[in-house]
Amino acid sequence: MAFLQLKQIFKSFGEGDSQFQVLKGIDLEVEKGEFCVLLGPSGSGKSTLLNIIGGIDKADSGDIIVNGHSMESMNEKALTQYRREHLGYIFQMYNLIPNLTVRENIEVGAYLSKHPLNVDDLIDVLGLTDHKDKLPNQLSGGQQQRTAIGRAVVKNPDILLCDEPTGALDYSTSKEILKLIETVNNKYGSSIVMVTHNDAIKDMADKVVKLRDGQIRDAAINKNKLTASQLEW
Amino acid sequence: MRNPLNRRFIREVLGDLGKYLTIFIMMFLIVSECSGYLVANDSMIAAYNASFEKYNIENGYFSTEKKLNKAQKKNIESLGVKIYDDFYKDVEFNHGAIIRFYKLRNDVNLVCLMSGRLPEKKGEIAIDRMHCQNAGLNIGDRVSSNGIEYELVGTVALSDYSALFQDNGDSMFDSIKFAVSIVTDSDFEERDETLIYKYSWKYNTEPKDEIMEKEMGEDLMDGLIEQARLTSFVPRYQNQSINFAGEDLGADRNAMYILLYITVTIIAFVFAITISNTVSKEANVIGTLRASGYTINELIIHYMTLPLVVTLLAAILGNTFGYTYMKDVNAALYYGSYSLTTYETLFNLEALQKTTLIPIALMLIINFSILRRKLVYPPIKFLRRDIENKKQRKAFKLNYKIPFFNRFGLRVIWQNLSNYMMLMVGIVFANVLLMFGLMMPSTLEYYSANLANNLFAEKQYILQAPLSLQSSSGLESLMELMMFEKAVQTDNPDAEKFSAYYLKTNEDFAKEEEILFYGISKNSRYVNTSFKNDDVFVSSSFADKYDLKVGQTITLKENYGKKRYDFTITGIYPYDGNLSVFMDQKTMNQTFDLGDDFFAGYFSNSEINDIDEKYISTVMDLDSLNKISRQMDVSFGGFMGAVRVVSVAIFAVLIYILSKMVIEKNAQSISMAKILGYKNGEINRLYINPTSIVVLLSTILSLPLCYELIKVLWMKMMISRMSGWISYNWDVKTVCIKIVLYGLLGYALVALLEMYKISKIPKDEALKNVE
Incomplete structure (x- = not known):
């Protein structure tokens, strides 16, 4: 049984005539430690799907099963607990706490876990040792995103959800971030679900899911997986 | 962790x-x-x-026209009390105050020495601390009266004078022009002022409650009248000198x-x-x-x-x-x-x-x-910054004919409505305090001026009618009346006789207090209303205080008895000097069974010198009637100054915090406006003017509300806590102008800070991401 299973996920926004069906019966499975990329044009429903997996948005129908536990019956409290124990989140905009340092922002994630990773080791892995006492506004975009990754990863989540993590970054910084996510995937064994516009990123994924108009057009296992360093776009 | x-x-x-x-x-x-x-x-x-x-404070006191003899004392003490001599003399001092001389008390109403020492030898005096403070007297100073000098050796508090009422019927105590003191026996005897035979009493068995205390007081008075001619009778529960401060x-x-x-x-x-x-x-x-x-x-x-x-x-x-x-x-x-x-x-x-x-x-x-x-929204809403009320997100339509800056200002107000609402509440609160601080002196000023205007005679002499005259009957009463009337005739052409009689408010009123009845002669030169036989006019102060209307029937009761009287009000007479009732003299004498020719005082515009002082109980003039406002000025003057400062501070602090929020909330927009080329002055117009308008409008609109709120507070305070009445009349226009000016002054300081803050917002603020 897959670690993460999505069954017939439907989601719409708006009401009446202005109702818009965003997801139209999505079925998807992600194995433990698998790197899954969701590709698709704007409005295809990929971010919505990610938010539903993350339990921060609710599907109109369908079910999500994580490690054998169905999310359908979970109330708000249980969903919070689920996110606390199993998920890490990375956003396009880094959403760091402005008056906490790099290290403290990472500790914000560590606080949520019973068995967090060692913060200083992680900072080292993230390449932020020289910046750990700086505030977010003293950092470049890439450094801020690395801090956000640290915050998500430090609690050693089962699933790391990444919503356009390189969307606001330049080419070389984007590659650095992708390398880091790859390291996290390899080193800590987290399953990764990443939403991206960037078609090149699919080459580093284990599974590539293409969405269009709220439906999966293609879901394939990537047999010729590249490393992040090998990616070009 | x-x-x-x-x-x-x-x-x-x-x-x-x-x-x-x-x-x-x-x-x-x-x-x-x-x-x-x-x-x-x-x-x-x-x-x-x-x-x-x-301090073994008395259960009450009474005074008699003549000193009690041993037999009288014995008879009185058989009524279940022990009585103590507590004689006094009122001595006029050169510094303009009347100082009441007492000998050192050893049994009742003991003296608390506040500083210095008690007098030990002739020529030494210890005066009430409060009066010394008000009159600027210090230990070692010399005070004099009629050529006799005394050295002030100590300041004291007499336990039965925590509030310095010269007379228990006074509407307010007066610690400026009246004081109590302790002198040696020889200094006391030396003075030739009228000796008042005042006796304090203590019950052999203390009353258990207020009802029992009243009953015991009334029983004692009935017994006392049998024994002596009383000039006053004040049980402790009625003694303002003892109770006023406690209340x-x-x-x-x-x-x-x-x-x-x-x-x-x-x-x-x-x-x-x-x-x-x-x-x-x-x-x-x-x-x-x-x-x-x-x-x-x-x-x-x-x-x-x-x-x-x-x-x-x-x-x-x-x-x-x-x-x-x-x-x-x-x-x-x-x-x-x-x-x-x-x-x-x-x-x-x-x-x-x-x-x-x-x-x-x-x-x-x-x-x-x-x-x-605020936090109830799901995480996704926060991530989408979708946490405001949908209604608030809709832009309201504004006519494009409204100049751009004004439209912009209206949008800033709308955007920060909760801040501005809070600001308005804060301004109302601060203005209530500020108005209270400003209206008090204005009210006292108005009261004094009004008093001078409607004072119908420069002096009102109330004669010392023995209490027994009211309670005894028949031949004895007639004889007493004849003797009294002969002694109190005057040749002063200004003098006009009037009748006076005191009743008390009954349980229908919020406070028990004395009402002075004036019996006015026909064709009076002083009271310019001709009273018909059945006319009962209440003074404007009495009407204001208890909201009395023409046609209303009021019930008042005897000061020293149980008899009650009903009066139907037929008019209101403009007089604020005291709570009083005006009637035709003849009708009033008949009402109280005083005899057709009874009178109890004179109105006069000049001093009456040919009546022995001992027959004059009170001289009411502008100065004495003003004691309520004088004392309130002393008691509250400093406090009101502090209230004014605090209210302006609250006003400025609230505006500072809330307007700061408006600026901070719009920091990115302000920065963007700078990038677009707006000058600081223009940005101030966009973001400070809306606050200025809200502050100004709130200040002005809060004034009627504050006026009504304070009116309620004032009425409550005057009715429940004060004898007499100071009407809620003050210079509204001046006070309101002052409030607006104080408000603008406080706001100007804040606005300067905000302008500085705006000038310091960097242009790259708009270019920053949310971190």
């Missing part, structure tokens, strides 16, 4: 020190004032209550609590709005935290911690300051009005609880309920 979010607190405070410091100071000051007031007040109340036993102590307690809780509530809402703005500003961070697994409660606790810590800190430090310093400041306010005996500071658990727990509870409830509503 400690919550890493906690590390934000110190940085948050340091990053917004101005806001936290002003809120802390405001809360600290109100808590310390409230705590100091309650500690001082309750300690003084405890000392006051204990003083009855400690006043603690009377402001509820007002103090209301002041504290309103201030804390306003501060709590200010905090709540600040937090609400922070939540909006940090929506994406909150969304991320919630998406990462932080619970709503963890975030509520996080955002509520600082307001609660500030409140707790202000409460602890405020209470410490209240106990150590403000207690003395508050005690000094009472000691500045009353001749209280010494007190010891008592630990006050209730004050501690009410100035700590309730503010914290208020802060907690208000902030929790607002945060709970």
Whole structure:
């Protein structure tokens, strides 16, 4: 049984005539430690799907099963607990706490876990040792995103959800971030679900899911997986 | 692991020190004032209550026309009391005050030495502390009367004169022109002023309650009348000199609590709005935290911690300051009005609880309920910054004919409606205080001026009619009346006889107080209304105080008896000197069974010199009638100054905090406006003018509300706590102009700070991402 299973996920926004069906019966499975990329044009429903997996948005129908536990019956409290124990989140905009340092922002994630990773080791892995006492506004975009990754990863989540993590970054910084996510995937064994516009990123994924108009057009296992360093776009 | 979010607190405070410091100071000051007031007040109340036993305060006193002989004393004491001589003489001193001489008391109404020592030899005097303070007298000073000098060797508080009422019927005590003192026996005997045979009594068995005390008092009076000709009879429960201060102590307690809780509530809402703005500003961070697994409660606790810590800190430090310093400041306010005996500071658990727990509870409830509503949205809404009320997001239509800057201003007001609503509430609160601080002197001024205008004679002489004249009957009464009438004739052509009689308000009225009945002769030169036989006019002061209307029937009762009288009001006479009733002299004499030719005083525009002073009980002139306003000025003058300062401070602090929020909320837009080429002056117009308009409009619109609120407070205070009446009339126009000017002055300072803040917003603010 897959670690993460999505069954017939439907989601719409708006009401009446202005109702818009965003997801139209999505079925998807992600194995433990698998790197899954969701590709698709704007409005295809990929971010919505990610938010539903993350339990921060609710599907109109369908079910999500994580490690054998169905999310359908979970109330708000249980969903919070689920996110606390199993998920890490990375956003396009880094959403760091402005008056906490790099290290403290990472500790914000560590606080949520019973068995967090060692913060200083992680900072080292993230390449932020020289910046750990700086505030977010003293950092470049890439450094801020690395801090956000640290915050998500430090609690050693089962699933790391990444919503356009390189969307606001330049080419070389984007590659650095992708390398880091790859390291996290390899080193800590987290399953990764990443939403991206960037078609090149699919080459580093284990599974590539293409969405269009709220439906999966293609879901394939990537047999010729590249490393992040090998990616070009 | 400690919550890493906690590390934000110190940085948050340091990053917004101005806001936290002003809120802390405001809360600290109100808590310390409230705590100091309650500690001082309750300690003084405890000392006051204990003083009855400690100083063996009388159960009452009476005075007689002649000294009681042994047989009379024995007969009186057989009524269940022990009586003590407490004779006095009123001596006029060169510094313009009447000082009542008493010999040193050893049995009842003992003396509390406040400083120096008691007189030991001839020529020494110890005067009431309060009067010394008001008259600027110090130990070692020499005071003189009619060529006799006394050295002031001590200041005292006489336990039966905690408020310096010269006469129990006076509407207000007067610690400026009247005082009590202790002199040696020889100095007492030396004076040739009228000796008043005053006797204090103590019941052999103390009454158990107030009802029993009243019954015992009435029984005693009935017995006393049989034994002697009384000139006064004042049981303790009617003695203003003893009770007035006791009633006043603690009377402001509820007002103090209301002041504290309103201030804390306003501060709590200010905090709540600040937090609400922070939540909006940090929506994406909150969304991320919630998406990462932080619970709503963890975030509520996080955002509520600082307001609660500030409140707790202000409460602890405020209470410490209240106990150590403000207690003395508050005690000094009472000691500045009353001749209280010494007190010891008592630990006050209730004050501690009410100035700590309730503010914290208020802060907690208000902030929790607002945060709970604000944070209830799911994480996705925070990430999308979709946490405002949908209705608020809709732009309201504005006519394009309205100039751009004005439209912009209206949108700023709309965008910050909650801030501005809070600002309006704060302005109303501050203006109530400010108006109260300004209207009091104006009211007293108006009262004095009005009194001078409607004083129908420059002097009113009330003759000393023996009390027994009213109670005895038949031949004896007639004889007494004839003797009295002969002695009180005058040749002064200005003099006009009138009848006077005192009744008391009954249970229908909020307060028991004396009503002076004037019987006015036909064709009076002084009272310019011709009273028909059945006319009963009440003075405007009486009508105002108890909301009396023409056609209404009032019931009044005898001062020294149980008889009650009903009167139907037929008119209102414009007179504020005292609470009085005007009738035709003949009708009044008949009503009270005084005899057709009875009179009790003279109106005169010149001094009457040919009546023996002993037959004159009171001379009412502008000066004596003004004592209520004079004393209120002394008692509240300084306090009102402090109220004015505090209210302007509250006004400025609230505007500062709330307008700062408006600027901070719009920092990116302001920065963008700068990039677009707007000058600072233009940006000020866009973002400061809306606040200016709200401040000005709120100030002006709050004035009628403040006027009505204070009217209610004033009426309540005057009716329940004061004998007599000062009408709610003051120079509204001047006071309102002053309020607007004070407000604008306070706001101008804040606006300058805000302009500086706007000028310091960098252009790259708009280019920054949300971090």
